[in-house]
Amino acid sequence: xxxxxxxxxxxxxxxxxxxxxxxxxxxxxxWLHNHIMYCPRCQHRLVSYGKVNxxxxxxxxxxxxxxxxxxxxxxxxxxxxxxxxxxxxxxxLERKLxxxxxxxxxxxxxxxxxxxxxxxxxxxxxxxxxxxxxxxLQTQGQKVIKQYYVKQVGEDLADEIFARDTKxxxxxNSHGVVNA
Amino acid sequence: xxxxxxxxxxYGSVWDFAADESVVExxxxxxxxxxxxxxxxxxxLWRILGNEQDVCDAYQDTFLQLAHYEGGRKPKHLKxxxxxxxxxxxxxxxxxxxxxxxxxxxxxxxxSVSSPAREIDSKYLQEALRSYIAQLPEHLRxxxxxxxxxxxxxxxxxxxxxxxxxxxxxxxxKAIQLLSVWMSKEE
Numbered sequence: 001x002x003x004x005x006x007x008x009x010x011x012x013x014x015x016x017x018x019x020x021x022x023x024x025x026x027x028x029x030x031w032l033h034n035h036i037m038y039c040p041r042c043q044h045r046l047v048s049y050g051k052v053n054x055x056x057x058x059x060x061x062x063x064x065x066x067x068x069x070x071x072x073x074x075x076x077x078x079x080x081x082x083x084x085x086x087x088x089x090x091x092x093l094e095r096k097l098x099x100x101x102x103x104x105x106x107x108x109x110x111x112x113x114x115x116x117x118x119x120x121x122x123x124x125x126x127x128x129x130x131x132x133x134x135x136x137l138q139t140q141g142q143k144v145i146k147q148y149y150v151k152q153v154g155e156d157l158a159d160e161i162f163a164r165d166t167k168x169x170x171x172x173n174s175h176g177v178v179n180a
Numbered sequence: 181x182x183x184x185x186x187x188x189x190x191y192g193s194v195w196d197f198a199a200d201e202s203v204v205e206x207x208x209x210x211x212x213x214x215x216x217x218x219x220x221x222x223x224x225l226w227r228i229l230g231n232e233q234d235v236c237d238a239y240q241d242t243f244l245q246l247a248h249y250e251g252g253r254k255p256k257h258l259k260x261x262x263x264x265x266x267x268x269x270x271x272x273x274x275x276x277x278x279x280x281x282x283x284x285x286x287x288x289x290x291x292s293v294s295s296p297a298r299e300i301d302s303k304y305l306q307e308a309l310r311s312y313i314a315q316l317p318e319h320l321r322x323x324x325x326x327x328x329x330x331x332x333x334x335x336x337x338x339x340x341x342x343x344x345x346x347x348x349x350x351x352x353x354k355a356i357q358l359l360s361v362w363m364s365k366e367e
Contacts, residue, residue, distance in 0.1 A: 071232070
């Protein structure tokens with residue numbers, strides 16, 4: 001327990017330090033922007049970094065043929081031993097198409113999941129609201145009925161009837177009225 | 181005599197079948213490796229090479245090397261072996277391609293007039309970066325290909341290359357610095 005607490009504290013301090021340092025020395029720091037604005041050497045460096053990043057993004061975003069995996073598998077399986085080539089798994093691989101990762105697949109359902117979660121939260125809130133209103137209504141009703149009994153049969157008897165808050169009003173009513 | 185010959189053939193085929201079965205048993209993991217890492221490997225090779233036929237060739241060579249690793253034995257760190265082999269094969273192919281192109285025409289790096297249009301020409305930038313990645317020292321190149329082209333995490337890279345995640349980060353930073361210097365010299 002203590003170790004966990006310490007770990008949490010460490011994590012908090014680390015996050016705080018990181019945020020503070022990146023605010024002061026990160027790429028968003030104002031002094032850095034001001035410096036770059038007037039330093040041709042840094043401008044040049046920044047441009048070349050940007051160029052590398054741009055080229056990397058181009059390389060990543062370039063799509064390949066949908067059947068590339070299938071073709072690569074077929075070609076690779078063709079050089080394996082005969083017995084392996086005949087395996088059902090090998091035949092499956094020869095027809096395999098690229099599949100999106102689990103995260104990518106789930107991202108399509110992200111909006112629906114968020115909507116569903118929002119609906120559930122709203123329903124829960126409504127349920128909590130309805131139940132608390134019902135509780136209020138019940139206590140208010142009990143108070144009114146007690147007032148009525150106090151007026152009609154006197155305070156002592158009314159107190160006796162409504163002695164326990166937990167007793168439902170209907171039970172109290174049936175006993176009380178009969179007794180009265 | 182015919183009977184004996186027939187029997188010999190049938191024993192032979194039974195023996196072949198048994199040998200086949202044992203090969204299948206002992207090397208089935210190659211197909212599983214293909215199934216598990218095939219997609220990631222193809223993506224990485226495609227980004228390094230940018231040519232579909234070269235990707236197929238590099239992929240084939242990778243699995244051929246894997247099948248013949250120490251007489252068909254399974255490597256201890258399979259993923260590391262597969263990724264490093266594929267990476268090395270792809271870089272060798274890339275270097276060969278660049279050398280051939282340089283022989284045929286003017287070298288790519290001392291190229292032509294730089295213009296704003298050329299600066300953002302996707303193919304030009306990609307080819308320039310590829311040729312520079314091929315020139316990087318091995319330790320930096322491995323990190324940049326695994327991190328930026330295969331999109332593996334630093335912890336995965338550290339396992340594959342046998343270095344710490346922090347070292348991998350430092351190597352990547354150095355590689356980017358070097359690449360940016362070379363890219364800017366080109367202008």
